[in-house]
Amino acid sequence: MNNPLTVKINDHLTYIGVNDRYTHLFEGMWPLPDGISYNSYLLDGKDQVCLLDCVKIPSVDEFLENIYSVLGDRDIDYVVVNHMEPDHTSSLPVLVERFPNIKIIGNKKTKDFLDHFYDLTENILVVKDGEEVAIGNTSLTFYTTPMVHWPESMVAFEKSTGTLFSQDAFGGYGTLDGAIFDDEINFDFYKDETIRYYTNIVGKYSGQVVRALDKLKDLDIKTICPDHGIVWRKNPGIIVDLYAKLAKQETENGVLVVYGSMYGHTEKMAEMIARSMAEEGISNIRIRNISEYPLSNLIAESWRYRGILLGCPTYNVGLFPPMANFVATLTKQKMKNHTLGYFSSYSWGGGAEKEFAAFAEKCGWDLLETTPNVQGSPKKEDIEECMKLGREMAAALKEAYPDQYK
Numbered sequence: 001m002n003n004p005l006t007v008k009i010n011d012h013l014t015y016i017g018v019n020d021r022y023t024h025l026f027e028g029m030w031p032l033p034d035g036i037s038y039n040s041y042l043l044d045g046k047d048q049v050c051l052l053d054c055v056k057i058p059s060v061d062e063f064l065e066n067i068y069s070v071l072g073d074r075d076i077d078y079v080v081v082n083h084m085e086p087d088h089t090s091s092l093p094v095l096v097e098r099f100p101n102i103k104i105i106g107n108k109k110t111k112d113f114l115d116h117f118y119d120l121t122e123n124i125l126v127v128k129d130g131e132e133v134a135i136g137n138t139s140l141t142f143y144t145t146p147m148v149h150w151p152e153s154m155v156a157f158e159k160s161t162g163t164l165f166s167q168d169a170f171g172g173y174g175t176l177d178g179a180i181f182d183d184e185i186n187f188d189f190y191k192d193e194t195i196r197y198y199t200n201i202v203g204k205y206s207g208q209v210v211r212a213l214d215k216l217k218d219l220d221i222k223t224i225c226p227d228h229g230i231v232w233r234k235n236p237g238i239i240v241d242l243y244a245k246l247a248k249q250e251t252e253n254g255v256l257v258v259y260g261s262m263y264g265h266t267e268k269m270a271e272m273i274a275r276s277m278a279e280e281g282i283s284n285i286r287i288r289n290i291s292e293y294p295l296s297n298l299i300a301e302s303w304r305y306r307g308i309l310l311g312c313p314t315y316n317v318g319l320f321p322p323m324a325n326f327v328a329t330l331t332k333q334k335m336k337n338h339t340l341g342y343f344s345s346y347s348w349g350g351g352a353e354k355e356f357a358a359f360a361e362k363c364g365w366d367l368l369e370t371t372p373n374v375q376g377s378p379k380k381e382d383i384e385e386c387m388k389l390g391r392e393m394a395a396a397l398k399e400a401y402p403d404q405y406k
């Protein structure tokens with residue numbers, strides 16, 4: 001049956017994934033303004049057929065329709081579970097029911113998860129790192145990529161065509177709107193969403209990403225088939241380079257000012273600090289109100305800019321709660337190459353400034369000297385302190401990017 005929604009990648013490989021424009025929050029917390037795709041692939045080795053990764057359960061009917069339209073009444077011999085996260089496996093039990101002879105390919109850790117998630121304990125082929133499994137007239141070789149971004153994560157490589165099935169690595173948010181290949185798509189449409197995906201989902205495991213990239217560097221990769229987003233067949237180097245750059249965290253010239261404010265005192269401080277940076281010639285400045293701007297985007301922007309300035313009022317002897325949450329998130333992100341400044345406001349005993357100082361020590365970024373802590377509305381001398389902090393940030397950026405200030 002002709003189904004234009006299943007797309008041939010090569011003679012024996014077909015894209016059979018689905019788009020999701022209904023889920024508003026990925027993993028229950030990351031906004032999906034452009035939706036997301038759950039990619040799945042059917043590898044036809046003539047005598048044997050193998051499915052690579054599945055989709056989220058609400059799309060199971062469309063998924064099965066795609067499978068049947070490619071396979072007709074043929075059976076499926078294997079399903080590879082490269083990653084156990086339910087957006088790729090919650091349809092697996094239905095698949096197993098429809099294709100009772102199917103063997104699930106995973107590693108030792110996958111086997112454990114299959115039992116705990118879905119009570120699946122039979123017909124599992126456990127593969128080791130580097131093991132090759134014949135799929136009819138072709139084969140798949142499996143490489144474990146632990147913590148990119150779960151412990152059982154692995155990738156599969158089909159060497160006859162140089163196709164890497166990379167699970168969540170090299171993926172991005174955003175549905176595949178008609179086109180699925182990099183040469184059919186304007187990547188500028190997807191780039192920001194790919195970066196936001198990386199920083200939200202994979203970012204804190206960048207060390208493991210670097211190790212995984214190193215492990216796969218000798219493979220002759222011609223096509224990358226991730227579990228979300230674009231299939232890379234023309235220029236896979238673009239997405240590999242982007243991931244490598246993000247993993248190394250090469251920050252760029254600019255400042256992200258994140259503030260929280262209930263009654264405007266801290267907001268005023270943020271505006272003054274930004275003004276003094278602008279007066280010093282810093283042109284990439286973003287001021288974000290933490291109560292209004294999504295955490296997901298704040299993470300992506302803090303990943304990007306070298307300068308990070310955080311400010312908030314004292315709230316019950318500590319940080320304003322949304323800022324406390326952001327600071328805790330930043331601590332877990334393990335980011336590098338940043339210059340940090342902080343500022344705060346209080347009315348009686350204070351407390352936010354101490355928690356900012358504790359964060360500064362933990363993250364280990366370059367810390368600016370001036371840390372204004374203002375009682376109530378900023379007065380003349382407080383304004384001067386804020387301007388001084390801005391000038392210090394400007395000086396740090398000029399030192400970090402001297403070529404841009406010649």
Ligand SMILES: Cc1cc2nc3c(=O)[nH]c(=O)nc-3n(C[C@H](O)[C@H](O)[C@H](O)COP(=O)(O)O)c2cc1C
Pocket residue numbers: 260261262263264265266267312313314315316317318345346347348349350351375376377
């Ligand atoms: C719910 C609440 C709790 C506060 N807790 C403290 C506190 O523990 N210590 C303190 O010095 N000020 C406290 N404040 C006062 C604010 O930190 C202070 O008024 C600050 O200047 C407000 O800044 P903003 O205008 O940017 O919101 C609290 C204010 C509110 C509304």
